[in-house]
Amino acid sequence: MSLLLLAPMEGLLDHPLRETLSRVGGLDRCVSEFIRVTGTLLPERAFTRVVPELLQGGRTRAGTPVRAQLLGSDEQCLAENAARLASLGPAGIDLNFGCPAKVVNRHGGGAMLLQDPELVFRIVAAVRRAVPARMPVSAKMRLGFNDDSRAEDNARAIEAAGADELVVHARTKVHGYKPPAYWERVADIRAAVRIPMVANGEIWTVEDARRxxxxxxCESLMLGRGIVSNPGLALAIRGEGGGIAWxxxxxxxxxxxxxxxxxVDPRHRAGRLKQWLNYLRRTYPEAQSTYDAVRTVNDPRQAAAAVFGEAAAHIDIPKPQRRTWAQALHPAADEALA
Incomplete structure (x- = not known):
C-alpha cells in the first residue's frame, strides 16, 4: 500500500497547519507534534491541547486521520499515558525516537533512545500491551544518534516489540536537517524487517519523491518541510494536480x-504567519514580497492586514461579525470563519 503521511514537526506542523494542509488533499494520515511524557499520568486536556482532533473523532475537518505521538523514556509511564490517550480515540499512537532537540535528548528522549535498542524494545512493547489490539502503534526513528551503526538493531527492536509500522527519517541526530537524506540506508533497514515502512527526509518535489x-x-512517504513549502505536493506526487496557484x-x-x-497567544500570532510565508518563498514568488512586507511586523493585526487586506485585521472580533469580514476577503473564507 502506498501512503502519503504528514510529518510531526514540533513548532511547525501543529493543529492549525494540519487542518489547512489536509484540506488541500492528497494526504492519507497526519501525525501530531509530540506529547511529552515525563513521569506523570497526564490529564485528558494535555492530549487534546496538542491534538484537538481528538475532540472531532481523531480526524481533521477534512476527514484525514490523525495519529497522536508520544515522547518519553520511561516505558511504564508511557504505557499508562498511551492507555489514557487510546481512550480518547486517536487514529493510532506513534512513538518518537527521532527528535533531535537538545533539551529533549538531554532528558533521554527522542533520538537519544536510539543508543539503547533494548530500551526502545521495552518502550514499544509496553505501549503495545497497554492499548487495545485494534489501536495501531507505530514508531518514527532516525538512522541513529551519532552514527547509523545501530539502525537495523533499532528497527528490529521496534518490530519485535509489536509495532505496526515504522517511519525512518533518513538522517542521524548529528545530521539534523542538513541535506542530503540517506535514502539508501532506509533500504538496508527495510531489508532487515517485515513491518510496513515509510521513508522520510528531503522530499521537496515530485522528482525527490520518485528518487x-x-x-x-518504500512506496509510502512522509512529507514535512516540502509540503509546508508547497501545499499541493501530495496531490502532485499522486499525479492529481500541477500545483496550487497563489x-x-x-x-x-x-x-x-x-x-x-x-x-495562539496574540504575541505569537504574527510569528506563525511569517514562519509559513518563509517556507512558501521556496515555491511562490508572491510569498517573497509578502514576507518582505511583514518580516519586521509583530503586531498580529498589522501582519494580517498586510497579507490578506484590512478586513483580516478584524478576524478576532466577536464571532457574529466575522462573516461580514470573511465575505469582504474571499468567499472561501466564509466557511473558515463560521
Missing part, C-alpha cells in the same frame, strides 16, 4: 490564520 522511492524501496492558496492561508487566532 526516494527508488533508493529506499490566488488559490490565499484563502487556505486565511483558514490557517483563523485557527492561529483561535489557538
Amino acid at each position: 526516494c522511492r527508488e533508493a529506499s524501496g 490566488a488559490e492558496l490565499l484563502p487556505l492561508m486565511l483558514d490557517f490564520w483563523v485557527h492561529v487566532c483561535r489557538r
Whole structure:
C-alpha cells in the first residue's frame, strides 16, 4: 500500500497547519507534534491541547486521520499515558525516537533512545500491551544518534516489540536537517524487517519523491518541510494536480490564520504567519514580497492586514461579525470563519 503521511514537526506542523494542509488533499494520515511524557499520568486536556482532533473523532475537518505521538523514556509511564490517550480515540499512537532537540535528548528522549535498542524494545512493547489490539502503534526513528551503526538493531527492536509500522527519517541526530537524506540506508533497514515502512527526509518535489522511492524501496512517504513549502505536493506526487496557484492558496492561508487566532497567544500570532510565508518563498514568488512586507511586523493585526487586506485585521472580533469580514476577503473564507 502506498501512503502519503504528514510529518510531526514540533513548532511547525501543529493543529492549525494540519487542518489547512489536509484540506488541500492528497494526504492519507497526519501525525501530531509530540506529547511529552515525563513521569506523570497526564490529564485528558494535555492530549487534546496538542491534538484537538481528538475532540472531532481523531480526524481533521477534512476527514484525514490523525495519529497522536508520544515522547518519553520511561516505558511504564508511557504505557499508562498511551492507555489514557487510546481512550480518547486517536487514529493510532506513534512513538518518537527521532527528535533531535537538545533539551529533549538531554532528558533521554527522542533520538537519544536510539543508543539503547533494548530500551526502545521495552518502550514499544509496553505501549503495545497497554492499548487495545485494534489501536495501531507505530514508531518514527532516525538512522541513529551519532552514527547509523545501530539502525537495523533499532528497527528490529521496534518490530519485535509489536509495532505496526515504522517511519525512518533518513538522517542521524548529528545530521539534523542538513541535506542530503540517506535514502539508501532506509533500504538496508527495510531489508532487515517485515513491518510496513515509510521513508522520510528531503522530499521537496515530485522528482525527490520518485528518487526516494527508488533508493529506499518504500512506496509510502512522509512529507514535512516540502509540503509546508508547497501545499499541493501530495496531490502532485499522486499525479492529481500541477500545483496550487497563489490566488488559490490565499484563502487556505486565511483558514490557517483563523485557527492561529483561535489557538495562539496574540504575541505569537504574527510569528506563525511569517514562519509559513518563509517556507512558501521556496515555491511562490508572491510569498517573497509578502514576507518582505511583514518580516519586521509583530503586531498580529498589522501582519494580517498586510497579507490578506484590512478586513483580516478584524478576524478576532466577536464571532457574529466575522462573516461580514470573511465575505469582504474571499468567499472561501466564509466557511473558515463560521
